[in-house]
Structures are given as structure tokens and as C-alpha cells.
Amino acid sequence: MGNDENRNSIRRMAGLATPMALRVAVTLGLPDRLLDNGASVDELAVELNVAAVALELLLDHLATLGIVERTSTDYRTTEYGANLCVDSGDDLTNVLLRLDTAGGRAELAFVDLAHSIATGQAAYPRRYGRDFWADLAENPHLRKTFDQQMTYRIRAQIPQIVDGFDWSRFSRIVDVGGGRGDVLAAILAAHPRTHGHLVDLDPTATEARRTFSAHDVDERTQVTPGSFFDPLPAGADAYLLVDILHDWDDDHAHRILSRCVEAAHPAGRVLVVEPVAGRRAQSEINLAMLVMFGGRERRIDEFRALGSPHGLVLDAVTDLTDERCLLEFRLAAGR
Incomplete structure (x- = not known):
């Protein structure tokens, strides 16, 4: 592998666009919505109450990733993208990718990883103003999704x-x-x-x-x-x-x-x-715990x-x- 290829590989690993695009897509329910019957950008934008131009940018990147495909009139979920659907059989992935669940919300604390490395302390309170457990106590939905995550993870x-x-x-x-x-x-x-x-x-x-x-x-x-x-x-x-x-x-x-x-x-x-x-133990999980x-x-x-x-x-x-x-x-x- 040449130096240019190595550098490109590293840049792909470091990029945040793809992991965030997948999380937003799952949070919006796009894989399920587009699974059988596709929809146009304008139709989806009205349903989801989002900006049509921005939604098209997201769908274009999802098409690049193979999650959806673009037809002459709309977007549809691919066989590959169907792995992100709620009933795909991979409950844990869906729970962890949703930004409105305990796991998905917690992973955003990785943005402040530098704080954790510098201090040895959790980054979650820095991002949200209170620690993970206090957040669960104050938000029944987060606690419910955390319990689901624990069940799926070990089942x-x-x-x-x-x-x-x-x-x-x-x-x-x-x-x-x-x-x-x-x-x-x-x-x-x-x-x-x-x-x-x-x-x-x-x-x-x-x-x-x-x-x-x-x-x-x-x-x-x-x-x-x-x-x-x-x-x-x-x-x-x-x-x-x-x-x-x-x-x-x-x-x-x-x-x-x-x-x-x-x-x-x-x-x-x-x-x-x-x-x-x-x-x-995997090194990635170790950083997540921190x-x-x-x-x-x-x-x-x-x-x-x-x-x-x-x-x-x-x-x-x-x-x-x-x-x-x-x-x-x-x-x-x-x-």
C-alpha cells in the first residue's frame, strides 16, 4: 500500500461524516421508511419536518455508502441498508445508532475525548452538564433505552x-x-x-x-x-x-x-x-468506558x-x- 493510499485510508477512518450520517438516518427512521416503497426528497422532507435541500445531501451520501439507492424519482433502502431497519434482527445496532437513546447520546461524548485523556475523567458531564447516571435518573426514556441496550448486549x-x-x-x-x-x-x-x-x-x-x-x-x-x-x-x-x-x-x-x-x-x-x-476486552470499548x-x-x-x-x-x-x-x-x- 503506497503512502497516498495509506493517507487516504487514515482520512477515511478519521472522518465524522459517515458515522454521523448513519446515526441521523436511523434516528429519522429512513431505512424503514424507504424499505418497500421509496419516496422523493420533497415528500420525505414534509413527513419528517426537515429541510429538503439538506435531506438530499444526507440521502446522496447514504447512496454513496450503499444504504439507499436513487431511482429516477425517489430513494429506496437497499438490501445492505435493510440491516439498519428496526426488525433487522440486530436490535443492539439500532439502539446504539439512534441519537435519542441512552447509548447513541452517550457516544457523542467522544467529541470530548481529549478532555478525558487529559483528565482521566468522563467526557459525558462536560458535554451534557451532568453525569450519565444522573441523566438517566432525570429522563425515563433514556433509562428505558439503556435497559434495552443492556438486555440486547448480553442476550x-x-x-x-x-x-x-x-x-x-x-x-x-x-x-x-x-x-x-x-x-x-x-x-x-x-x-x-x-x-x-x-x-x-x-x-x-x-x-x-x-x-x-x-x-x-x-x-x-x-x-x-x-x-x-x-x-x-x-x-x-x-x-x-x-x-x-x-x-x-x-x-x-x-x-x-x-x-x-x-x-x-x-x-x-x-x-x-x-x-x-x-x-x-477490545480497545474501542475501553475508550467508551472512559x-x-x-x-x-x-x-x-x-x-x-x-x-x-x-x-x-x-x-x-x-x-x-x-x-x-x-x-x-x-x-x-x-x-
Whole structure:
């Protein structure tokens, strides 16, 4: 590859026009609107209440990308572009590309990546005036789409998570920040003697009750609306953290682990399921954790250091999926 080709390749990687064009197209619903019956620019502009001249510029670029095709009278979604439709089967992509969802809104914080690199802090508050979690608390729509994102992101991996570890060792599992309960419900469905207790904020906790009912594990589950920064249900023999710690800096991660340790049975375990840097984490996701939350994907030695002040000893690391590991911590004797 020659120098000119290298430079052109780098410029294409650095360009913002294409990723933003795709996001605006999905947010406007263009792939679905143009899937079967095409439409002219003027017709679309009236429907969507947007500027016709600007809309045509967007559609022309989408045609260059192969997302739509231009006929003599209108634009239509191509077979390739249909992958961006709501019912394409790729729920996560659609949720993440929409600018009016929690994930799509959060990715715009990458504009302030330089701030995060300079300070080590999240860029999200710099862009929006408050952190990601405060934004969710103030906006029910953002919280709903965040819960959807978490469900979609892990759904395909749940069978591997259930099969890749011996959950039957535990009679009672507390799922800390367990979201809608999909992981815990699947574990309990596979292990009829195990009971579960999920902790998360409302209205997510309410959704978890529905999940448990759908999996017919109501009689073996409890749900407590609340924060993992507050005292947790005591006496369980496993405290499960799925995709939790990487959302937080070390100070907040210590607070979460402290709550798990103070609540755990003396012979209990703390189970951390998430990507591990150098093992099951992508560099792009690492930057996303930094920009959005001020967190990161930690290395195994960083997890050991994180657990040590709380008397947590890392016993084992299990590769559950292509994206996630399970780190099993035990409580040190005489803690």
C-alpha cells in the first residue's frame, strides 16, 4: 500500500461524516421508511419536518455508502441498508445508532475525548452538564433505552454464561445491579435449587419482576429496588456483578465491592462478570468506558488490587464468552 493510499485510508477512518450520517438516518427512521416503497426528497422532507435541500445531501451520501439507492424519482433502502431497519434482527445496532437513546447520546461524548485523556475523567458531564447516571435518573426514556441496550448486549451470551460456570454451588445469589434480570433468571431456570435476589433501581427492578415471572422462577426470587452504593441483602453465598465495575472509576468500584463484602456470608463469593483487559476486552470499548463513565476494562492484576483492601482474594478466572470473563473472589480468612 503506497503512502497516498495509506493517507487516504487514515482520512477515511478519521472522518465524522459517515458515522454521523448513519446515526441521523436511523434516528429519522429512513431505512424503514424507504424499505418497500421509496419516496422523493420533497415528500420525505414534509413527513419528517426537515429541510429538503439538506435531506438530499444526507440521502446522496447514504447512496454513496450503499444504504439507499436513487431511482429516477425517489430513494429506496437497499438490501445492505435493510440491516439498519428496526426488525433487522440486530436490535443492539439500532439502539446504539439512534441519537435519542441512552447509548447513541452517550457516544457523542467522544467529541470530548481529549478532555478525558487529559483528565482521566468522563467526557459525558462536560458535554451534557451532568453525569450519565444522573441523566438517566432525570429522563425515563433514556433509562428505558439503556435497559434495552443492556438486555440486547448480553442476550446472545447468556447460554454461555449459564453453561460456563457451576452456579449450582450457590444456594442464594444476589444479583447486584442486575438490570431486567435476564442473566439471573436464566441461571435460576437451569438450577432449580438456587434462589436469587436482584437489586437495581426502579423502574428497572419492576421490569425484573416481569422477567422472573416469564421464566417461572417467581417463587425463588426477590427484588429490592435500590442502589448498590447502599447496604445490600445480607447473608448470600454469592454476590454477582455483571458489567458493573467497568462503568465506574476505582473510588466508586471500591464502594460497590465494600457493600458486597459487608453483606456476604463469611464463606461467600463475589463474582465479577465483564470484559478483562488483555483477555476479553477490545480497545474501542475501553475508550467508551472512559469517555462515558470515567471507567475502564481492568486487567487481572488491577482486579486483584481492587479486591485486596476489602479482603477479597482472586481465586479463579474463567473465560465465559468471547467478550466476558468471570472473576471469582473469596473472602480472606479472618477478614
